[in-house]
Amino acid sequence: MHVAIIGNGVSGITAARYIRKLSDHKITVISSESDYFFSRTALMYIYMGHMRLKDTQPYEDWFWSKNRIELLKDHVQEVNFSNNLLKMQTGPPVRYDKLIIAVGSSSNKFGWPGQDLDRVQGLYSLQDLQLMEQYSQGLRRAVIVGGGLIGIEMAEMLHSRHIPVTLLVREKSFWDIVMPAEESAMINRHILEHGIDLRLGTELKEIIDDGSGKACGVVTNLEEEIDCQLVGLTAGVHPNVDFLRDNQLVIQKGILVDDFLQTNIPNVFAIGDCAQMENPKPGRRPVEAIWYTGRMMGEVVAYNICGQQVPYDPGIWFNSAKFLDIEYQVYGEMPATVPEGQSTFYWEHPGGKSSIRINYETQTQHVKGFNFMGTRFRHEVCEKWIVEKTPIKEVLMNFAMANFDPEFYKEYHQNICQEYEKISGQVMTSTKSRNWNQVFEFIK
Amino acid sequence: MSESNQSMSLGNPDSTTLDLVQKIAAAIGGLGLLILLVSWVGVDLPNKGFWLIISLITISLGTTLYAYQTYLNSPEGVKNNGVWFRSLTNRGLIGWIAGIVITGFYICLYWFPQLVGLHASGNIGLVALFDPLSQLLKGVPASQWFVYGTLYTMAILIFGIKFIWKYRHNRYQVIRTISVMFFQTFFAYLIPEIIESLNTSTNINWFDKDLKNMWPLDYDFFFKWHMDNMTLAGKLGTVMLIFGLLMIFVISPILTFKFGKRWYCSWVCGCGGLAETAGDSFRHLSDKTLRAWRIERWVIHLVLLFSFVMTIAVIYSYLGNDPNQYYLTRSGFTILTTALLLASAGAYLFFQRKQKDQQKNTTYIILGAVLFILGLYLVNYFSGSGSAYFFNSEKLKSWYGFYIGAIFSGIIGVGFYPILGSRVWCRFGCPMAALLGIQQKLFSRFRITTNGSQCISCGNCSTYCEMGIDVRSYAQKGQNIVRASCVGCGICAAVCPRGVLRLENGSIDLYEKTDDLHNIQVPKSSSS
Known part of the structure; x- marks a missing residue:
């Protein structure tokens, strides 16, 4: 059997690796983006000089032939689902028995005047990075539009090259559609501390043409004109599925898939950013464009292609990010505003660069989720607390066990417990220490 | 263009080159290096003590001021911006020049000390510049190794400060770096030199007084002259001998069991100390390929084997057969080392059985090597030849000293920092790291x-x-x-x-x- 995979991102590559583990099928991974799989989330570090492209590739070049995973650098122009054929841009057509579509996302553009000028770009692909590198020559100021994860990454990248950056954020506070107010405010402060020109409550109205088709500035909704030679559009992404529309494949926002990641065409599967779940799990979005879900889908689709019916179940939500120097980890559902019937407990370090937040059901006291800023906590432990509906008091008494900060870091579990005592009136003691033995006993 | 800068940065993001403070710092540091260079090429400076102090102070001040300006003007966090863009740190021209200069310095130290000014009839040049400090610390003129030790310690101190500022948000890094700075300054440098100076009697010859420097990294610990000098030096020598043996056989395995080999390699060791401080800018240059790992495993364990065989041969060669003359006779030593080897092989098999990723081939290679060195050894013993192996132990000794002690640990190990990364010696060559590594893998x-x-x-x-x-x-x-x-x-x-x-x-x-x-x-x- 020949399995063709369009896209060599984390979803497609994970699928290829697991199909190889599970079977002897012929595997071809097609990409026009790069010769080898690289970590998309690490693109920023190439620009910042922390790593070279080579360093972001998780497998050495010999890995692919050794594991009989054929890599084809070409662009799929059209899929003929009736005849199982892929029409390629340069090479001969590719016939498949099963097809996995893992084509990722494209940057959003919301019809801004000037959005298609030169020197206007998103940041998603390796080509975007090359473009950004090219535009950085002699760049005096950049304007980034969009207060999300890619926006702040792009700002950090330019800032690392000493290029002044203005960050336009439509919301009143950075990423406050996802982050609760206190965490969002912490990020605002941190962005300003780094000297990035943060404009909250400011929208892009239009991008100015310098007369030769290049962007030379933007106008905001406050009618302010800002000179710049690069405009970064980072207002989210959408599934990169336009080349598949008007075909037999059912596509809404993304390619519609069932619980087994199968599309409406039986031998065609879709995974990663471009897939849209027909029946998302409660509390989950139908399209989740994040690294971790892409990786999980890649593994699940491999089982389903190799004849083992495994439904996609991403489990308890988790994610992570880094806002300049502040790390962020989230376990469980942590919406920007506390859901009805739930309460929130928040503790912030006096330095204002680290905090913890626990949401719990007001009635039962069961914990529902955790937000961590500037401190690291163990995934498995937090997940288990959520799954087992542990009361917040018990969680806080054992909180030290989940701490994942490096050795010798100051621990604040006593302070956190005291803070909770003040609020709840319950007396408690912090019992556990952050010792791997205890953790292992707990999670095994 | 005179557009207003809307950026509110404290760290001057518009600047793409050195700022004023960094330029001043570079000039101050450059002045100190110039003094060293001028005296190296033979200018006979008057009042050497004064110029030495000026030189050491300006180098330290320039480096730390530069680091201060680089790291303390921006918020705490990971500071790897531009690492792969800079010529010094991406194997560019400056990197190669630095590598060649350091390598050349090592070659002078090891084989042409007269080129840096060492002369029995009175030092000149660079070594002479350090005479006043050596006189102060231990009452004798400087040697090229005193110059080296002083510069080495200074490098660990000033780049240690730089490292602490760079990672000031990370207490593990800060405490660990204070530890390597402490052990280098006191255990490797000051205490041995001061003990030396307290020795008023002239008939006591040099032996190693660095408590943390242990066999097999300190490969000449068991050499005859070293053992003789220790045993002849009275109480201090005896203490050093006993402590050295305790370190090898008791203290170090226990610490490695509890904390991993890091207790030594990145907290105490001088080689590690330099790699972690002065070498920090080059850590990303190490080779991550599977091929490099394969080479590493062969080379480092062969060096360990070499040091082991060499040490056995050397000890064997100076032991006698008469129990009245020697605490330890050749027979006793043969029994002792045979038992030690067999016990080590047994311990390897015992701990290794629990490992799930065990490699059969590795086991065969290790057991084969043990049997091989044991076999040769016993053949030589029973045939009554004067050496433990068919080789003359003096030859093994000089080969080891030349290839491992000088070329590998010094020239490649430090000279090639800007080309191969900061831990080449520790990774491919250090027998101590190999020994602690086996312990770490098996039972830590x-x-x-x-x-x-x-x-x-x-x-x-x-x-x-x-x-x-x-x-x-x-x-x-x-x-x-x-x-x-x-x-x-x-x-x-x-x-x-x-x-x-x-x-x-x-x-x-x-x-x-x-x-x-x-x-x-x-x-x-x-x-x-």
């Missing part, structure tokens, strides 16, 4: 744990691993990391942008999480 409680599924395979951990460990290959699978070569510097955990790695000392589960894929994606029931 130390491991790096990974945080569930949070890894994004970005590669920062692998890139900044000075030992060339592909940390990411474990982290992205959610496996714990137990590798013989890991020196526990903690930088992988520091540079991880998602908080995935943590160094810890546990006592259970050494192998459980290093074996299977930690697979939370697919429920176990359906994937089995």
